[in-house]
Amino acid sequence: EVHLVESGGDLVQPGGSLRLSCAASGFTFSSYEMNWVRQAPGKGLEWVSYISRSGDNTYYADSVKGRFTISRDNAKNSLYLQMSSLRAEDTALYYCARTTVITLDYWGQGTLVTVSS
Amino acid sequence: QSALTQPPSASGSPGQSVTISCTGTSSDVGGYNYVSWYQQHPGKAPKLMIYDVTKRPSGVPDRFSGTKSGNTASLTVSGLQAEDEADYYCSSFAGSNNQMVFGGGTKLTVL
Numbered sequence: 001e002v003h004l005v006e007s008g009g010d011l012v013q014p015g016g017s018l019r020l021s022c023a024a025s026g027f028t029f030s031s032y033e034m035n036w037v038r039q040a041p042g043k044g045l046e047w048v049s050y051i052s053r054s055g056d057n058t059y060y061a062d063s064v065k066g067r068f069t070i071s072r073d074n075a076k077n078s079l080y081l082q083m084s085s086l087r088a089e090d091t092a093l094y095y096c097a098r099t100t101v102i103t104l105d106y107w108g109q110g111t112l113v114t115v116s117s
Numbered sequence: 118q119s120a121l122t123q124p125p126s127a128s129g130s131p132g133q134s135v136t137i138s139c140t141g142t143s144s145d146v147g148g149y150n151y152v153s154w155y156q157q158h159p160g161k162a163p164k165l166m167i168y169d170v171t172k173r174p175s176g177v178p179d180r181f182s183g184t185k186s187g188n189t190a191s192l193t194v195s196g197l198q199a200e201d202e203a204d205y206y207c208s209s210f211a212g213s214n215n216q217m218v219f220g221g222g223t224k225l226t227v228l
Contacts, residue, residue, distance in 0.1 A: 035216075035217075037163075037219075044120070044206060044219060044220070044221045044222040045155070045163065045206050045208075045219040045222070046219060047208075047216060047217045047218065047219060050216045050217075059213075059214060059216045095162060095163070101151075101169075102151040102153075102210045102216075102217065103151075103153050103165065103168040103169070104153065104155070104163070104165065104208070105165050105168070105174065106165075107162040107163050107164070108162065109161075109162050110162060
């Protein structure tokens with residue numbers, strides 16, 4: 001059974017940094033592209049970032065480009081999102097999602113990031 | 118990249134059919150056959166219901182169907198059931214640098 005578990009969410013001050021993790025199990029992690037998607041409280045879904053199977057290719061939403069870095073460790077079956085220069089508008093539930101040809105076929109339960117002083 | 122346009126709400130009675138639209142541009146919905154639909158119940162993670170415009174993942178009832186015409190994709194839920202009440206989001210591939218874009222979501226109410 002596919003299982004994705006996010007962690008690392010926390011309360012952080014504006015301008016601060018945070019690293020999110022996503023532990024994958026139940027499938028061959030290195031065979032799948034991965035994405036991060038976020039959802040602000042009471043709002044809709046927003047795509048954040050993509051990473052290829054090897055990690056060689058990454059893409060970002062304009063809203064986070066230059067501040068967030070996606071990475072993965074296939075040996076550890078883990079996906080990461082390094083977040084810096086955090087803003088209030090980055091407050092959201094962050095989901096990791098397994099990706100099969102653009103489709104987000106499995107999602108984790110999310111980890112909450114709150115940016116506030 | 119602008120979000121895809123969905124109606125904020127839709128409703129229907131049990132047994133009826135309801136269709137939710139998702140309008141984009143030729144750079145996303147109209148340009149690729151990579152439209153997906155996700156169902157999200159309150160407090161839960163999104164669940165894939167339709168992918169590649171018309172395909173259903175294993176386990177999704179055939180009451181759910183997807184279509185596309187031009188820059189507008191649609192999700193139809195037939196034979197509405199109480200458990201279909203949820204938020205529904207469409208998404209589309211938006212080119213290699215933009216990867217994907219979501220709709221604003223539609224709250225489906227089963228009356």
